[in-house]
Amino acid sequence: MIGNEERMSDSNKPLRFSKLLEFLLALAGLAVIAINVVLLRQNLSLRQTLAPQITPGTRLENLSGVALDGRLQQLALPSGDSRLVIITFSPSCPACQANQEGWMQLASTLEQQGIRTLWVSRDPVVETKTYCVKHGMRLSNTLADPPYGTYLQLGLARVPNIVVVRGDSTVEKVWVGRLDQSEWDSIFTYFSERKEAISSDEVNVGIRSTGCGSELSQTSAKGCK
Secondary structure (H helix, E strand, C coil): CHHHHHHHHHHHHHHHHHHHHHHHHHHHHHHHHHHHHHHHHHHHHHHHHHCCCCCCCCECCCCEEEECCCCEEECCCCCCCCCEEEEEECCCCHHHHHHHHHHHHHHHHHHHCCCEEEEEECCCHHHHHHHHHHHCCCHHHEEECCCHHHHHHCCCCCCCEEEEECCCCEEEEEEECCCCHHHHHHHHHHHHHHHHHHHHHHHCCCEEEECCEEEECCCCCCCCC
16 A cells, blocks of 8 residues: 555656646746836837927928827918917826826917817827817817827827927927926916917007007098198
């Protein structure tokens, strides 16, 4: 009997060793996967850091993206004295989520000034639409998953950005990344000062020079002698 038990024990040793080897190989495989995930994240972060960043003075052209109804839409750039504010974002971006409340306040302020806010997501329509509905963003003013040329022009590898585009399709101002309170203050001050400048220009519309100084063109010049 003792001899039989010893033989059975000896026969189980290869089985136990095989299971232990399988466990160690599985553990090593998980470790390799974890290392690869870390490396991929590091590479992504590095690529984003080195990716081109949109800057003032950049001239934009032929911008387009996918509207949230799935159709490819050409972006209408401003003309004349008008301005367009483009906010670039990604639904999965922590800095974008941190900026969201300030963005909504800014969009409301700009709407009162007659300035359009366009939201451009670098992600597909489904994820973008879900994010927009959650945060009450206007779907008609949102584009997603833009073509490569637009992606590069708007610097979508590095989000978030607030981009002010003037009437000649040139970028006038850019705010980058997660914004602190002082940066938000500077943004609202920027648009407030611009509104005051426009209001001042509107008051002076129609002014012309005469021999006795400037006067409104609607005013008769008979008293100028």
